[in-house]
Amino acid sequence: MSDDLKSGRIVIVGASLAGLRAAETLRDEGFTGDLTLVGDEPHPPYDRPPLSKQVLLGRVPAADVGLPARRPVDARWKLGVRASGLDPATKEVLLRNGERLPFDRLLIATGTRARPWPHPEEARLDGVLTVRTVDDAHRLAERLDAGPRRVLVIGAGFTGSEIASACRERGLAVTVAERGPAPLVGALGGTLGAFAARLQRAHGVDLRCGVTVTSLTGDAGRLTGAELSDGSRIDADVAVVALGAVRNTEWLADTGLAAGPRGVACDAGCRAFDMYGIVTDDVFVAGDVARFPHPLFEYQMLALEHWGNAVEQAEVAAHNMVNPGPRRRPHLAVPAFWSSQFGLNIKSVGVPTFSDQVTVAQGSVEEGRLVVVYGYRGRITAAVSVNRAKWLEHYRHLIETAAPFPPEPGAADRPASPKVVPSDVPDPRVLSHGPTVALTGHLPDRRLAVVRPMA
Amino acid sequence: MQIVVDLNRCQGYAQCVFLAPRVFELHGEEALLYAPTPPDDQAERVRRAAAACPVQAILVGERAGAGAGTDVR
Numbered sequence: 048m049s050d051d052l053k054s055g056r057i058v059i060v061g062a063s064l065a066g067l068r069a070a071e072t073l074r075d076e077g078f079t080g081d082l083t084l085v086g087d088e089p090h091p092p093y094d095r096p097p098l099s100k101q102v103l104l105g106r107v108p109a110a111d112v113g114l115p116a117r118r119p120v121d122a123r124w125k126l127g128v129r130a131s132g133l134d135p136a137t138k139e140v141l142l143r144n145g146e147r148l149p150f151d152r153l154l155i156a157t158g159t160r161a162r163p164w165p166h167p168e169e170a171r172l173d174g175v176l177t178v179r180t181v182d183d184a185h186r187l188a189e190r191l192d193a194g195p196r197r198v199l200v201i202g203a204g205f206t207g208s209e210i211a212s213a214c215r216e217r218g219l220a221v222t223v224a225e226r227g228p229a230p231l232v233g234a235l236g237g238t239l240g241a242f243a244a245r246l247q248r249a250h251g252v253d254l255r256c257g258v259t260v261t262s263l264t265g266d267a268g269r270l271t272g273a274e275l276s277d278g279s280r281i282d283a284d285v286a287v288v289a290l291g292a293v294r295n296t297e298w299l300a301d302t303g304l305a306a307g308p309r310g311v312a313c314d315a316g317c318r319a320f321d322m323y324g325i326v327t328d329d330v331f332v333a334g335d336v337a338r339f340p341h342p343l344f345e346y347q348m349l350a351l352e353h354w355g356n357a358v359e360q361a362e363v364a365a366h367n368m369v370n371p372g373p374r375r376r377p378h379l380a381v382p383a384f385w386s387s388q389f390g391l392n393i394k395s396v397g398v399p400t401f402s403d404q405v406t407v408a409q410g411s412v413e414e415g416r417l418v419v420v421y422g423y424r425g426r427i428t429a430a431v432s433v434n435r436a437k438w439l440e441h442y443r444h445l446i447e448t449a450a451p452f453p454p455e456p457g458a459a460d461r462p463a464s465p466k467v468v469p470s471d472v473p474d475p476r477v478l479s480h481g482p483t484v485a486l487t488g489h490l491p492d493r494r495l496a497v498v499r500p501m502a
Numbered sequence: 503m504q505i506v507v508d509l510n511r512c513q514g515y516a517q518c519v520f521l522a523p524r525v526f527e528l529h530g531e532e533a534l535l536y537a538p539t540p541p542d543d544q545a546e547r548v549r550r551a552a553a554a555c556p557v558q559a560i561l562v563g564e565r566a567g568a569g570a571g572t573d574v575r
Contacts (some may be wrong), residue, residue: 113566
């Protein structure tokens with residue numbers, strides 16, 4: 048019955064982590080048909096997390112971050128060419144070079160790109176960079192090698208904070224400007240935001256919160272510095288724009304799919320919705336570009352910019368692309384991510400922004416080793432560890448079973464009287480950095496998928 | 503040889519750091535940094551590290567890129 052699903056033509060648009068893992072899974076599951084991967088970058092699939100860590104520290108050349116394959120995928124690769132459109136009626140992907148790729152089933156895995164500096168003229172100044180691609184990271188590593196007098200990082204989300212950490216480890220002067228009240232606050236809330244602010248300052252970062260960069264200034268085409276909303280001025284040779292990511296959905300405009308600035312809406316089986324909320328059966332979505340309903344978070348649509356989600360969702364999408372209805376699987380993995388910065392290992396399970404309260408369940412802010420547990424209406428929805436990674440598996444189980452918040456005593460060093468405080472997750476619109484976890488409501492209708500532009 | 507470590511899975515047991523210290527290192531107490539393209543002379547050590555990882559977080563491939571660009575039809 049399912050033999051026809053194991054053959055035919057599958058096109059995967061997006062040749063990064065999700066695209067590669069989906070291609071491998073398709074072959075693992077017995078797909079013998081024609082497989083084509085389209086990637087707008089000229090590089091074969093590579094791994095992004097090392098770009099803001101090992102690569103910026105100068106320990107690993109940017110060219111070394113290629114992803115190993117789990118198995119041969121026997122595919123046709125179209126690299127260095129962007130998909131420019133989709134014709135749902137004829138079932139063809141349109142490429143910018145004019146080519147048309149017919150498909151029986153399509154996987155959309157186009158991910159995100161770095162949000163650019165909003166003033167194009169200033170963005171063109173020599174010394175203004177972003178970090179998203181291997182080429183970006185290579186350029187920034189070269190700049191850091193040259194020993195700039197000061198690096199300005201705009202936005203204190205995970206990427207911005209990791210960049211600042213790499214700069215400090217290299218002994219470079221660095222200023223971080225963030226519109227919100229603290230670094231990482233958009234993803235982790237007030238308690239760990241305050242912790243991150245102290246951490247950055249203790250490592251010599253000139254951290255400015257509650258300010259915006261009003262302009263980048265240059266001389267003869269070279270960056271000289273920036274002006275801040277509090278009237279101060281920073282002299283800097285390098286400015287790294289770390290304002291979060293933009294989802295690559297423009298190529299799907301007017302296709303009738305529920306695609307917009309918040310991603311492409313899909314069901315728990317990774318099948319894309321059309322703009323009326325009707326699920327398709329030949330267009331699938333995975334990775335950073337997807338927004339999907341999650342039962343642990345009241346079936347709100349989640350959009351996750353996480354390495355683990357790209358892998359797990361790609362595997363589910365690929366499985367469902369070659370299996371009939373009753374054998375299909377839901378994408379139910381508990382979201383998880385990590386970051387390393389300033390010598391600390393920060394790991395998260397669940398959705399910390401889906402919370403109203405937090406408590407430090409183990410360790411303490413003072414000792415710099417702790418687990419913060421997040422609750423929403425009396426149940427545990429997330430946990431974040433700092434140098435306590437071994438505990439997260441325990442909390443993952445509590446999240447999956449909707450265990451009561453605050454948690455039962457879990458360790459001998461639990462504070463005598465656990466203090467429960469508000470989680471203080473700010474409205475993402477007040478932050479410089481975009482959220483890497485976005486709760487995007489319940490409706491797949493693309494007319495509701497609107498993000499207000501940042502001032 | 504090309505490797506990637508699933509750092510969601512990694513819990514900092516550091517077996518890899520002992521077995522292939524030129525490829526894996528701890529940055530601070532538990533953050534793992536590694537060389538995604540280990541030198542050839544480290545290949546055997548990396549394979550042993552991958553086998554010894556208590557949470558099986560290390561994926562070892564022969565080379566990067568899944569054959570992209572080589573099996574174009």
